[in-house]
Amino acid sequence: MSGGDLWSRIAAVAGALALVSCDLPGRPGPEPEVLRPEQVLDFATLYSQNCAGCHGEEGRGGAAVSLADPVYLAYADDAAVRRVTANGVAHTLMPAFARSAGGMLTDKQIDVLVRGIRAWAGGSAPGGLKPPAYTAAGPGDAARGAAAYQTFCARCHGPDGKGGSGGHSIVDGSFLALISDQGLRTAVVTGVPGLDAPDWRNDVPGRPMTEEEVTDVVAWLASQRTQFPGRPYPSLQPKNQGGTQ
Amino acid sequence: MRLLKALGAWLDFRLRLGEGIREAATHPIPKSSASWWYVFGSAALTVFGIQVVTGILLAIVYVPSAAQAWSSLQVLNHDLTLGWFLRAMHGWASNFMVALVLIHMIQVFLFGAYKFPRELTWIVGVFLLLMTLGMAFTGQVLRFDQDAYWGLGIGASITGRVPVIGGALVHLLLGGPIIGGDTLSRFFALHVFIIPGLLIGFVGLHLLMVLKLGINEWPMPGRIVRRETYLKEYEQLTHEGVPFVPDAIWKDLVFGAAIVAAIGVCAAVFGPFGPKGQPDPTIIQASPRPDFFFLWLFSLLSLLPPQMETPVLLLMPPVAILILLLVPVLSGEGEKHWKKRPVAVLTVLVVAVALGSFTHLASTTPWSPEMDAWSGAPVPISELKGRSALERRGALVFQAKQCRNCHRLGREGGMRGPALDEVALRLTSDQLIRQVLQGGGNMPAYGKNLSPAETTALVAYLETLKPAGRAPAHDASQP
Amino acid sequence: MSETLKPTRRTMLTRLGILLNAGIGAVLAVPVVSYLLAPLRGKNGAPYNQWVKLGPLEQFPEGETRLATFRNPVVRPWDGQTADIPCWVRRIDAEKFQVFAINCAHLGCPVRWFAASGLFMCPCHGGVYYADGSRASGPPERGLFEYEHKVEDGELVILAGQLPTLAAQDRTGRRKTCDC
Numbered sequence: 061m062s063g064g065d066l067w068s069r070i071a072a073v074a075g076a077l078a079l080v081s082c083d084l085p086g087r088p089g090p091e092p093e094v095l096r097p098e099q100v101l102d103f104a105t106l107y108s109q110n111c112a113g114c115h116g117e118e119g120r121g122g123a124a125v126s127l128a129d130p131v132y133l134a135y136a137d138d139a140a141v142r143r144v145t146a147n148g149v150a151h152t153l154m155p156a157f158a159r160s161a162g163g164m165l166t167d168k169q170i171d172v173l174v175r176g177i178r179a180w181a182g183g184s185a186p187g188g189l190k191p192p193a194y195t196a197a198g199p200g201d202a203a204r205g206a207a208a209y210q211t212f213c214a215r216c217h218g219p220d221g222k223g224g225s226g227g228h229s230i231v232d233g234s235f236l237a238l239i240s241d242q243g244l245r246t247a248v249v250t251g252v253p254g255l256d257a258p259d260w261r262n263d264v265p266g267r268p269m270t271e272e273e274v275t276d277v278v279a280w281l282a283s284q285r286t287q288f289p290g291r292p293y294p295s296l297q298p299k300n301q302g303g304t305q
Numbered sequence: 306m307r308l309l310k311a312l313g314a315w316l317d318f319r320l321r322l323g324e325g326i327r328e329a330a331t332h333p334i335p336k337s338s339a340s341w342w343y344v345f346g347s348a349a350l351t352v353f354g355i356q357v358v359t360g361i362l363l364a365i366v367y368v369p370s371a372a373q374a375w376s377s378l379q380v381l382n383h384d385l386t387l388g389w390f391l392r393a394m395h396g397w398a399s400n401f402m403v404a405l406v407l408i409h410m411i412q413v414f415l416f417g418a419y420k421f422p423r424e425l426t427w428i429v430g431v432f433l434l435l436m437t438l439g440m441a442f443t444g445q446v447l448r449f450d451q452d453a454y455w456g457l458g459i460g461a462s463i464t465g466r467v468p469v470i471g472g473a474l475v476h477l478l479l480g481g482p483i484i485g486g487d488t489l490s491r492f493f494a495l496h497v498f499i500i501p502g503l504l505i506g507f508v509g510l511h512l513l514m515v516l517k518l519g520i521n522e523w524p525m526p527g528r529i530v531r532r533e534t535y536l537k538e539y540e541q542l543t544h545e546g547v548p549f550v551p552d553a554i555w556k557d558l559v560f561g562a563a564i565v566a567a568i569g570v571c572a573a574v575f576g577p578f579g580p581k582g583q584p585d586p587t588i589i590q591a592s593p594r595p596d597f598f599f600l601w602l603f604s605l606l607s608l609l610p611p612q613m614e615t616p617v618l619l620l621m622p623p624v625a626i627l628i629l630l631l632v633p634v635l636s637g638e639g640e641k642h643w644k645k646r647p648v649a650v651l652t653v654l655v656v657a658v659a660l661g662s663f664t665h666l667a668s669t670t671p672w673s674p675e676m677d678a679w680s681g682a683p684v685p686i687s688e689l690k691g692r693s694a695l696e697r698r699g700a701l702v703f704q705a706k707q708c709r710n711c712h713r714l715g716r717e718g719g720m721r722g723p724a725l726d727e728v729a730l731r732l733t734s735d736q737l738i739r740q741v742l743q744g745g746g747n748m749p750a751y752g753k754n755l756s757p758a759e760t761t762a763l764v765a766y767l768e769t770l771k772p773a774g775r776a777p778a779h780d781a782s783q784p
Numbered sequence: 785m786s787e788t789l790k791p792t793r794r795t796m797l798t799r800l801g802i803l804l805n806a807g808i809g810a811v812l813a814v815p816v817v818s819y820l821l822a823p824l825r826g827k828n829g830a831p832y833n834q835w836v837k838l839g840p841l842e843q844f845p846e847g848e849t850r851l852a853t854f855r856n857p858v859v860r861p862w863d864g865q866t867a868d869i870p871c872w873v874r875r876i877d878a879e880k881f882q883v884f885a886i887n888c889a890h891l892g893c894p895v896r897w898f899a900a901s902g903l904f905m906c907p908c909h910g911g912v913y914y915a916d917g918s919r920a921s922g923p924p925e926r927g928l929f930e931y932e933h934k935v936e937d938g939e940l941v942i943l944a945g946q947l948p949t950l951a952a953q954d955r956t957g958r959r960k961t962c963d964c
Contacts, residue, residue: 086576088382088389094451094582097590113680113704121686123700153698153705155900162848162899164590228693234765235695237758238702254689290757372864454866458892458947459908465949472951476823482832482946483856485863487823585865587853589886589894592907606891607909611925672910672922676896706901711910721910749912749920754902 098166103176106169110157119180121254124154125246131259132250133181135191142174152240189261189268192249195242196275205280208273212263221284227257230281233289244278329516330550335542337523339553342416344560345409346515350508351561352402355568356440357501359395367447369493371486371584374449378580393572396448399441401568403598406437411653414632417641418521420530424633426514429507431629436504438598443496445596449489450580455593457484459606466615484586519543524641531638592676600667601660607672608663671720674710678718685715688726692769699766702759706751714770722748729771733778737764832858833945838873838883840939849874849897849915852883857945871931872897872904873940874915881940884917885929885948892949895928904928926950 100106108117116122119129126132127141146167148156157163158170165173209221218224221231229235239247248269251259261268269277317323366385368377381388410430413419419427442460446453457479464478465471480487522542547553578596582588595603609617643650675682684700692700703709711721718724732740741760744750755763771777826832834857844850849872856867872895874882884904886894893908903920904913911922918927929948934941946952 084390084573084576086389086393086573088576090383092379092582093579096583096585097588109677109681111680112683113678113709114684114701116686117683121683121689123684123689123697123704153701153900155705162845162850223693228695230694232693232695234758234761235698237756238698238762254686288757290759290761370862370864371860371866372862455893455908458887461947462887462890462892462949465951467951471949473824475947475949475951477821479947480823481860482858483863483867483869484947485856485866486860583865585868586886586894587851587865587868587870589851589870589896591894593893603908607923609923611923614923614925673907674905674910674912676905676907679898707898707903707905708901710898710905744921747921749903749914751901753914754900 097164098169101169101172103172103179106165106173107176110165111173114153119177125243125250126253127177128180129250129253130181131191132246133178135246135249136194138174138178140194141177142170145173146170149240149242152238152243192260192269192271192274194245196245196278197271198275200272200275200277200279202276202279202283204272205276205278205283208269208277209280212269212273213277215263216257221281227255231284233286236281236285237289241278241282244281245274248274248277330554331548332516332519333543333546334520334549334553335522335539335546338520339547339549339556340523341556341560342412343520343553344557345405345412347557348561348564349402349405349409350512352398352405352564352568353504353508355398355565356395356402359391359398360497360501362391363395364497369447369489371449371489374447374489375580375583378448378450382577382580389577390572392577393575394568395444396578397568397571397575399444400597401564403437403441405564406434410434411657413521414649415643415646415653416521417524417530417643417646419633420639420641421532421535421633421637423514423518423521424637426511426518427633428630429511429514431626433504433507433511434629435626436500436507439500440496440504441596441598443492443500445599446489446492447496448578448580449584451582451584451588451591452579452593452595454484454584454586455591456595457488459593459595463618466618520549521641524643526640526642526644528641529639530641590676592673594667594670597664601663603670604663604667607670608666669720673719674707674721675719676710678709679704679707682709682714682717685717688714688770692766695762696766696769699762699764702755702763703766706755706759706763708763711748725767725770727771729768729777730775731778732767733780734764734768735780736778737767826858830858831945833943834858835934835941836944838871838933838940838942841875841935844873844875844881844940846875846877849899851897852940854942854944869944870894871942871944872928874917879935881933881935882917883931883933883940883942885931887929887948888924889919889926889928889950890922890924892947 107119111119111127112122114122114124115127116124119127144154146156146158146163147161148154148163155163157165157173159166210219213221213227213230214224216224216227217230218227221229223229236244247257249260251257251262260274263269313323363381366377366381366388368374378392381392383389413427413430442456446457461475461479461484464474467474476482478488479485480491519539522539528538582591594600606614606618640646684704689697689700703714708725709718711719713720713724714726728737738760740748741755741763742750742752744752768777836854836857838852838854843852851870852873853868853870856863856869859867870886872884872886874884876882884895888895888906888908888911890906890909890911893906895904895906895911895913897904902915904915904917906912906922906924909923911924912920913924913928914920916927917930919925931942931944933943
């Protein structure tokens with residue numbers, strides 16, 4: 061047997077071994093089994109670990125804002141999504157996720173989340189109608205809001221907001237204590253997909269709400285907040301403490 | 306062939322080992338002992354051989370330094386040809402070895418093999434069991450990942466409970482003030498030199514005694530062991546017996562080969578164990594879990610009442626070991642057959658069922674909060690359907706306040722507390738408010754961390770959690 | 785035996801030889817034992833616990849609990865990441881702090897702070913603590929371990945250096961009860 065022959069045989073055996081070792085199911089993948097938490101940059105993983113609990117799988121069907129709703133995505137800009145994700149919303153149930161604000165995610169991971177949420181949009185809002193601005197231009201007028209409420213909302217939520225044929229109460233003190241004015245604005249503009257609450261265009265079919273009407277309705281809703289929400293026995297006034305934190 | 310024989314003769318003339326080996330190999334054993342029930346010990350020894358070989362091969366690459374151990378394991382797993390397979394062999398063989406040692410021990414116990422004159426063989430065997438478990442634990446430490454790091458923390462915390470000298474013992478265990486380089490170095494020495502050295506010595510002693518005293522005969526109900534007569538009876542049995550080689554050894558060989566093949570298949574199919582995340586204590590998103598054979602202990606530590614924990618932790622191991630050591634002293638004579646030893650059989654069953662249940666519990670860890678459930682487990686869509694604005698806020702309170710970490714909803718969430726899918730059937734709204742605010746029954750009081758609005762929303766939501774069409778819980782004192 | 789081992793000169797010398805070896809062995813055992821017990825005595829006479837800086841006070845907003853990490857004061861060059869120790873800093877108001885060890889008082893697993901519910905939870909055996917470190921539920925017998933701390937030049941400084949266990953904290957660790 062010549063030397064070259066021997067070497068080619070050895071190479072063949074080694075190759076076969078390598079091939080076998082490639083195909084074995086127990087062979088670990090190229091990455092470490094567990095990444096450092098800050099190295100997780102996969103949107104699906106980050107979303108399902110940090111957001112899905114409240115916003116629902118794939119951004120739908122949760123108790124909080126439906127992030128995948130095209131109307132919401134047309135209405136909220138990246139800066140707003142990023143700000144809320146990073147810093148949370150004070151006095152509401154949305155916590156801060158950025159490390160700088162006491163959360164567990166790096167800025168890079170928050171970028172991944174913002175980009176991933178944005179990618180759900182696909183195109184612009186259906187119908188092409190531009191939604192009202194994310195941030196209200198100025199304070200609304202509660203009195204005008206009451207009138208706008210009667211036009212757009214009373215049909216379902218009742219004349220006083222305490223619930224009606226198609227909608228639940230939206231003036232409950234505890235409810236209003238747990239939602240920010242911005243949250244109310246988002247609800248008015250985007251509706252609540254899970255509850256068939258229509259967005260700003262379809263409260264009255266064919267008559268979208270104007271920017272001012274949205275702001276005013278929110279102002280009227282905010283004016284319905286109570287000083288001591290959630291007291292089980294409202295007749296017993298607390299002496300020296302505020303209602304919400 | 307002739308040349309080989311000549312070489313053998315030349316060597317044997319100088320070494321003078323042949324006769325001893327031949328004698329040991331062909332020593333007569335009772336006919337009934339050439340049984341498939343007598344193969345576990347030799348199989349454990351075979352697996353120990355695998356461990357020595359794979360262990361040495363891994364030590365060629367492994368770096369026993371706290372800063373680099375994890376990276377060297379990554380190199381083994383990913384960069385070296387079939388390094389992962391050797392790691393997998395070593396890991397799986399360790400599981401097989403613990404299992405075989407335990408099975409061997411149960412077999413020996415149920416067959417009464419520890420009785421006169423083999424008491425010391427059993428006692429040495431108990432030490433072999435402890436060393437095997439010691440190897441399993443120190444091996445888990447050498448796989449220097451998060452589980453290893455926090456496992457050491459658990460070890461140190463248990464040690465720290467020793468009265469008076471606890472602090473000193475912690476420092477000796479860790480080799481310094483913290484879990485670090487010194488700790489890994491000493492566990493490396495334990496795993497690679499100290500315990501294996503002792504293990505080899507004790508295995509030799511164990512085997513020597515098996516050879517000198519003879520393998521246990523197959524027990525027969527009614528054949529009583531008595532110090533005065535046993536040796537004569539055993540001699541009679543071996544007189545009518547068969548030589549170990551080849552009548553019995555072929556079963557050992559076949560079983561041993563099957564075990565080795567099984568380890569190889571497990572290694573190839575399931576791959577190596579870990580390493581999991583880096584051993585960096587600042588990564589606090591860790592949920593440390595011990596390896597399989599220590600899961601029962603993990604359960605026990607969670608389920609013991611707090612005030613019993615220190616005494617049990619510190620007294621249970623020495624008492625258990627003492628009991629094992631005293632077994633042959635306390636029942637060195639008498640019946641060997643399991644049919645005539647109900648207490649022995651019951652003991653094995655109770656211990657096995659207890660350890661099995663604890664291990665099974667540890668696979669679901671119903672006592673641990675699920676740390677990511679609040680943000681990662683969606684509220685089931687069916688549990689949001691038709692809920693009012695306030696109730697939907699309540700569902701958010703439920704998630705945001707981490708209730709989900711301990712309470713399941715729709716089969717997702719922690720199991721520390723009861724599942725709440727039907728809580729409205731059990732508790733009225735007043736009871737819910739009380740439970741949420743004051744806690745109790747192993748639930749923290751949320752009074753300080755829930756505003757009245759949050760409590761109202763939460764309770765409003767919880768009151769909707771019941772199957773449709775069934776009446777909610779009702780306060781019997783109210784009309 | 786006694787017949788063959790009559791106290792002859794040779795047996796005497798053998799015994800003397802054994803004694804000699806035992807004596808030398810005993811003397812040599814001293815360095816071995818003190819080498820093995822070295823971890824009990826700090827490093828080069830320095831105590832394990834030293835004052836360590838956690839960072840400027842601005843890092844810790846009032847009313848919040850934040851994770852901080854520090855390099856252990858006593859390290860080996862090959863300690864790597866293991867000498868980076870985390871802890872939880874609770875700033876109650878401008879001057880009042882609490883610094884909790886990361887290690888659960890039960891068996892040392894890393895507790896995690898949940899700001900929304902104001903609880904520390906342990907992933908191992910389900911120990912839970914309130915914001916002030918007192919035990920809320922689960923197997924721990926006491927509240928979280930606390931580091932001694934002070935403020936120096938606008939920085940938070942803690943007395944740290946050892947893995948907190950029930951033994952290490954016996955002197956300083958107060959047994960806490962729920963004050964709810």
